[in-house]
Amino acid sequence: MSDQNSNNKGGVMGIFLEESQILNAANKTREKGFVDFDAITPYPVHGMEEAVGIKRSWLPWVTFFAGAAGCSAGLWFTWWTSAVSWPINVGGKPMWSLPAFVPIIFELTILFAALATVKTMILANGLPKIDPPVVDLDLTSHKFGLFVSEKDKNYSSSELVSWMKEMGAVEVHEVSEY
Amino acid sequence: MNKEIVLKEPHAFEFSNKSKVTCLVMFLIGVFGFIASLFGDAQRAWQAYLMAFFLVTSISLSSLFFLSLQHLTSAQWSVNIRRLFEALAAFIPYSILFMGILIIGAPEIYKWLDPNLVANDALIAHKAPYLNMTFFIIRSLVFFLGWFFFYKKLTDGSLKQDQTGEDSLIKSLVPYSVFFIMFFALSYSFLSVDLVMSLEPHWFSTIFGIYTFSGSMQAMFAATVLLMLYICKKGWYNGMVTIDHLHDVGKFLFGFTIFWAYIAYSQYMLIWYANIPEETIFFYHRSEGAWAVVSMSLLVFKFIVPFLLLLPRWAKRTPKYIAAVSILIIFTQVLDLFWLIYPNFDEHHVHFAIPEITALIGFFGIYVFSVFSFLSKHSLIPLKDPRIKNSASHEVVY
Numbered sequence: 001m002s003d004q005n006s007n008n009k010g011g012v013m014g015i016f017l018e019e020s021q022i023l024n025a026a027n028k029t030r031e032k033g034f035v036d037f038d039a040i041t042p043y044p045v046h047g048m049e050e051a052v053g054i055k056r057s058w059l060p061w062v063t064f065f066a067g068a069a070g071c072s073a074g075l076w077f078t079w080w081t082s083a084v085s086w087p088i089n090v091g092g093k094p095m096w097s098l099p100a101f102v103p104i105i106f107e108l109t110i111l112f113a114a115l116a117t118v119k120t121m122i123l124a125n126g127l128p129k130i131d132p133p134v135v136d137l138d139l140t141s142h143k144f145g146l147f148v149s150e151k152d153k154n155y156s157s158s159e160l161v162s163w164m165k166e167m168g169a170v171e172v173h174e175v176s177e178y
Numbered sequence: 179m180n181k182e183i184v185l186k187e188p189h190a191f192e193f194s195n196k197s198k199v200t201c202l203v204m205f206l207i208g209v210f211g212f213i214a215s216l217f218g219d220a221q222r223a224w225q226a227y228l229m230a231f232f233l234v235t236s237i238s239l240s241s242l243f244f245l246s247l248q249h250l251t252s253a254q255w256s257v258n259i260r261r262l263f264e265a266l267a268a269f270i271p272y273s274i275l276f277m278g279i280l281i282i283g284a285p286e287i288y289k290w291l292d293p294n295l296v297a298n299d300a301l302i303a304h305k306a307p308y309l310n311m312t313f314f315i316i317r318s319l320v321f322f323l324g325w326f327f328f329y330k331k332l333t334d335g336s337l338k339q340d341q342t343g344e345d346s347l348i349k350s351l352v353p354y355s356v357f358f359i360m361f362f363a364l365s366y367s368f369l370s371v372d373l374v375m376s377l378e379p380h381w382f383s384t385i386f387g388i389y390t391f392s393g394s395m396q397a398m399f400a401a402t403v404l405l406m407l408y409i410c411k412k413g414w415y416n417g418m419v420t421i422d423h424l425h426d427v428g429k430f431l432f433g434f435t436i437f438w439a440y441i442a443y444s445q446y447m448l449i450w451y452a453n454i455p456e457e458t459i460f461f462y463h464r465s466e467g468a469w470a471v472v473s474m475s476l477l478v479f480k481f482i483v484p485f486l487l488l489l490p491r492w493a494k495r496t497p498k499y500i501a502a503v504s505i506l507i508i509f510t511q512v513l514d515l516f517w518l519i520y521p522n523f524d525e526h527h528v529h530f531a532i533p534e535i536t537a538l539i540g541f542f543g544i545y546v547f548s549v550f551s552f553l554s555k556h557s558l559i560p561l562k563d564p565r566i567k568n569s570a571s572h573e574v575v576y
Contacts, residue, residue, distance in 0.1 A: 046573050056491070064489075091453065099450050102443060 011037075011149040012157055013135045014164030015171040019045055024052035025167040029146065032163075036152035038132055040145040059124070063117045070112025071115035074105035135173050149177075186566060187412035193554035201547040208540010215533035224283040225523060226537035229515045231280060232373055234545040235273045236394030237401055241266035242329055243362050244398065246355035249348065255426060256500050257569035258419050258559045262405055264336060266398065266421040268330040268552035269545050274322045276541075279371075281315060287523075290379045302379050309376055317372060321365040328358040336560060343562035350474035351393050366391060374515075381460045385445045390518075393480075395445070399431040400504035405549065407497050409558065418570050425574045428494030429481040431504065435488065436542075439481040464517065464524035472517050472528060480510035483517075512538060 016022045020042075026039045030053045039045075039052050048054075051145035082088065087095045133149040139145050146169070148160055156176055164172045208230075215223035245263040248256045256263075267349045285291045288297050289302070290309040296302050302309070339347040367387025375386050383389075406424060409415055449457045464473050487493060494500055516530065559566060 044575060046575065049575070060491075091451075093453075099443075101446050102447065 010175040011132065011147055011151075011155070011172065012160040012164065013132065013145050013147040013167030013173045013175055014167070015136055015139075015144075015173070016144040016146065016167075016169055018168075020146065021168045022146060023047060023051050025146050025164070025169070028100060033154055034148055034152050036155075037146065038149040040132065040147065042140050042142060044143075045144075059117060059121060061112045062120045066116030067109045067113035070109040070141045072107055073112065074101070074108035077108070078104055133175055135175060138173075184213075185444075185570065186416040186418065188418050189412075189515075191409065191414060191550070191553040192412075193449075193542070193543075193550045193557055194528075197549070201543045201550070204312070204543025205547070206540075206543075208538075209534055210541060211532060211536020211540065213498065215536070218364045218532070219285050219387055220283075222529075222533050223424055223537075225519055227283065228280065228287065228373060229385040229512070229519050229534065230537040230541035231273075232390075233394075233397070233512060233515055234541050235267055235276075235369075235392060237398045238267045238269040239325060239362065239366055240391070240394045240398035242270065242325070242332065245332060246351075246362075247571075249355040250359070250372075251353045254565045254568045255423070255572040256574075257563050257565045259402075259427070259569075260336065260560055260563075261404060261553065261556065261558055262402055263479075264333045264551040265549045266401055266405065267333070270325050270546040272544060272548055274326060277318055277322050281318065284311070288376060288379075290376060291459050294324075299571040305339075309379060313485045314372060315520075318417040321369055322362055324365060328354060328361065332358065336399065337556055339558065339562055340557055340560060341562075345564055348563065351459060367562075373567060374476045374518050377422060377519060378460065380456055382451070383445055383460070385448075387440060389441050389445055392434060392441045393514050394439050395509055396431065396434040396480075397508050399427055399434060400507040402427050403500055403504040404508075406430070407501050410497070410552075414558055421497075421574050422574045423569075424497065424500065425491075425494045427499065428488065428500050430509070431517070432485070432494070434506070435481060435484045439456065439477075439485070442476075442481075462500050463521045467526060468528040469521050469525065472513065476510065476514055477515060479506065480514060551557070 013026065016025060022039055022041065023045060024039075026048065029037055030051065035053070035149075037052070039048055041048065079096050081084075083096040089095075090097075093100070134148065135145060136143060146164070147153065150157075159164075161172045161174070207497065212223055212227060215226065242265045245260065245267065247253075248260060248263070271294055284505045289295055289308075290305065291311060296306055307313075332351055335347045335351045335354075339345075370390040375382065376490060403424065406419065406427065409420065410424075446461065463469065484507055488500075493503070516534070520528070
């Protein structure tokens with residue numbers, strides 16, 4: 001929020017008190033044609049992904065390819081260290097004995113996949129930036145918020161305020177640029 | 179839960195006369211095939227019998243294990259598919275009879291029952307206090323009657339609740355589940371040692387029981403997927419079991435695919451590393467000629483291929499696709515048991531022909547008969563369980 005170069009625009013946030021209301025509101029907002037909006041709930045709400053229109057994340061692909069890269073790296077590294085750079089005879093077994101290296105290859109697969117996934121996740125969602133802004137601290141305990149961003153092409157703050165009220169919001173906040 | 183669920187009574191499971199006749203014919207093919215091969219090559223007939231018997235018994239026991247795990251954790255998602263696990267275990271009463279038949283044929287395949295060999299082989303003689311006919315029969319009796327007892331207790335409580343609707347009936351199954359899991363862990367390990375590992379009495383592997391368990395769990399989830407999709411296709415569930423249940427069973431299938439590979443590798447790596455002749459002989463017999471091909475295809479088709487096929491989320495939510503993977507997994511489980519049993523008798527040749535196929539068909543027939551007749555006698559979901567609504571609205575979040 002303190003980022004001065006932030007291009008985050010403001011928007012309108014409606015506060016709801018019931019889980020069913022926020023789910024209903026999110027569904028209606030999506031059906032009305034809004035795209036740039038989000039729901040803030042204190043806990044995961046079943047069916048919210050569909051209601052807000054969140055698509056499947058592309059993050060698993062990062063995990064898969066990073067894992068594949070880790071696997072190849074482990075394969076290459078065990079081969080290079082034990083068969084090329086510094087061959088050591090262990091119990092008369094072949095220099096490059098795959099069964100002995102599977103744990104290393106496996107661990108590198110997991111390491112690459114896990115680190116790349118976490119790093120990409122942080123980069124992709126722009127942490128530690130918080131989007132949308134913290135309007136009400138109660139959103140972390142018992143209230144539900146629906147935030148429509150100014151960036152949405154259908155945005156009109158006065159219309160949205162009455163629209164939120166109509167859907168049962170107990171409070172509606174207009175948030176300026178943050 | 180936000181999804182509004184209308185509770186609908188599922189259709190009854192119809193075990194048509196046509197299917198009954200099919201099962202009977204398959205069973206008779208098995209019986210005739212077995213008798214015919216007894217007159218040809220008796221040893222091979224009993225090997226085939228052991229393979230098919232061990233396959234279906236393991237799947238039944240794994241299913242009972244998973245059922246008791248559901249009771250133990252008071253799982254809600256699985257309530258509506260609980261009857262599937264009860265049904266897949268319905269072969270247990272029949273298995274007592276088939277174990278009795280196997281004991282008759284035991285001298286044909288178990289070297290440690292040959293008195294001449296025991297007298298001349300110090301290692302087998304040393305193991306004689308455990309590996310002898312009397313103790314073998316006692317163990318089998320204890321195990322199979324114990325399993326029958328727990329099967330009866332675990333299913334009877336659940337079926338009685340269908341009539342009375344008492345919630346306490348399900349809670350009373352928790353102690354039985356606890357003791358079954360403890361009993362199962364030991365008894366199934368010993369059964370694997372007795373029936374499969376002792377075929378090569380010199381060889382031993384302390385992880386063997388987990389190895390057979392991991393493979394049969396994998397096959398059991400594959401069987402669950404197929405049975406579930408069969409009922410769904412007929413439309414008998416009436417929406418009480420959804421794609422989300424399939425997704426979760428699919429995750430278990432995927433998980434145990436990895437678990438099998440983990441255990442198989444653990445067994446192989448330690449034996450390979452230590453390089454002690456008594457232990458390596460097992461893999462030596464399976465690493466040359468045609469058996470090397472079988473060994474490699476186990477690695478490829480029981481782990482790598484199903485692993486990659488089941489990896490995406492959509493894979494577990496596409497009925498036809500996951501059914502195909504399940505069939506592959508059941509075939510590889512047969513291959514796994516074939517790989518465990520047959521090289522003990524002939525490490526140079528791979529013969530998979532009439533005796534094996536008829537034995538598998540026969541046991542498949544009687545197994546499907548036991549499962550279907552159980553399902554046709556009872557409601558497809560535990561209708562009076564208070565948790566069925568939560569189970570019906572089960573949702574896999576992404």
